Amino acid sequence: MLGQLGLGPDEETVYRAMLGGRGKGPAGLAEQLGWADGRVLAALDRLAALALVRPSPDGGAGRAVDPEIGLTSLLMNQEAELLERQRQIGVSRVAVHRMLADLRATGGPHTATEVQKLTSPDRIQSRIECLAGTCVTEIAAFVTGGAQQERYLAAARPLDAAALERGVRLRYVFLDGCRNRPDVREYVTWLGERGGLARTVPRLPTPTLLYDRATALVPVDPAAADRGALVLHGTGAVAALLALFDQTWRQARPFTLPRTRGGGRDGDPPTPQERAVLDLLTEGMTDEAVARQLGVSVRTTRRITAELMQRLGARSRFEAGVLAAGRGWVKP
Numbered sequence: 024m025l026g027q028l029g030l031g032p033d034e035e036t037v038y039r040a041m042l043g044g045r046g047k048g049p050a051g052l053a054e055q056l057g058w059a060d061g062r063v064l065a066a067l068d069r070l071a072a073l074a075l076v077r078p079s080p081d082g083g084a085g086r087a088v089d090p091e092i093g094l095t096s097l098l099m100n101q102e103a104e105l106l107e108r109q110r111q112i113g114v115s116r117v118a119v120h121r122m123l124a125d126l127r128a129t130g131g132p133h134t135a136t137e138v139q140k141l142t143s144p145d146r147i148q149s150r151i152e153c154l155a156g157t158c159v160t161e162i163a164a165f166v167t168g169g170a171q172q173e174r175y176l177a178a179a180r181p182l183d184a185a186a187l188e189r190g191v192r193l194r195y196v197f198l199d200g201c202r203n204r205p206d207v208r209e210y211v212t213w214l215g216e217r218g219g220l221a222r223t224v225p226r227l228p229t230p231t232l233l234y235d236r237a238t239a240l241v242p243v244d245p246a247a248a249d250r251g252a253l254v255l256h257g258t259g260a261v262a263a264l265l266a267l268f269d270q271t272w273r274q275a276r277p278f279t280l281p282r283t284r285g286g287g288r289d290g291d292p293p294t295p296q297e298r299a300v301l302d303l304l305t306e307g308m309t310d311e312a313v314a315r316q317l318g319v320s321v322r323t324t325r326r327i328t329a330e331l332m333q334r335l336g337a338r339s340r341f342e343a344g345v346l347a348a349g350r351g352w353v354k355p
Contacts (some may be wrong), residue, residue: 027306028097029073037066038075041087073097098307112270116228119263137258140243142251147240148178150254154234155182161192163233163268167245168198175230176210183219193219196268196275198227199318211278222275225315231264239264276316293331293352300327301353305344 025035040052047055053063067085070076075093076085087093141147155162162183166175183193193214201207202223211221232240239261243250255261276299293301296317303313314324328340335350337343347353 025094028094028101029069030075031066031069033062033066034069034073034075037063038070038087041076041085042090101307108274112267112274115263115267115270119228119260119267122260122263137256139254139256140251141254147252150252151178151232151240152182154232154238154240155179155186158186158191158234159189160235161194161233162186163194163236163272164196165227165229165231165268165271166195166197166201167227167230168201173206176206180210180213183214184217187217187219194268194272195219195221196227196271197221197223197278199223199225199276199316202278202318221278222272223278223318224271224275225318227271228267231268233261233264233268236265237261293347297327297331298352300324301331301344301347304328304340305347305353 026032030038036056037052040055041047044052044055049060049063049067052058053060056063067076070087071078071085073093074096075088077088078085141150187193195211195214197207197211214221229241229245234240237257239255240252241255241264242252255264277295296319299317300313303316308316310321310324310328314321317324328343331337331347332340332343335343335346337346344353
């Protein structure tokens, strides 16, 4: 369960043994665990590198750092790394917007073969149908909200069905708030039954369609759909959009669908939403962070957590994580 903090099974076992013991040296730990001395020493070295074990003045195995201090410090380091990754995504997003702005401002024959502007809705839809119909490997999309989303989903269903039948991979990224929209939930269910994939994030850049990782379609102005769209072929902008999509996809959460309300019985496995809450809580996220990730209110997050703790018979969130891992509800 602590693997995401950098602790492997051996390190966690030794750490727990040191927390529950009274100053045993490496030999004593090896005897207690039935391990070879080298295995214990390797685990101690890793624990020291993670600052979970401090050196002992007498040269013993070391002193185990209080888990409330040591593990919390590791969580804070992970949160700092996550913030840095999010910052990098923001930098990439700015770079993409700048590049697209440059392309939109550039005219002349030297860009005609790589950038094409479509001004009418009919021409845009015709090009989407052509690109989707000839796509052979992958369709990837940022689908933002509003009426534009409704129109897109309605027009995309027959195109997606045909693409999936040909074995084309579909990856859609929606906004977290779309989890509460019946039309989007219905579409994601339909898509998943046919092998398509959907995830969500709190924020999205400009609406984007990517075909076979070679062609992109983006609006001229995301705030004014009537200004048309740009079709990009083989440009640096396509590579930048692909990098942004892949990075966003890695950070996104699977689009889990809610089960009927009322909670499950003690023996019932968790719903996808409950499993997502458990995964995020075991990663050390706060209720507020979990709520943002899942696109629900903090109150809903706390209600789900309380129900899970009751079903598991846990007295704390840490104990709930241990019990959930024991039942196979989360990855250890």
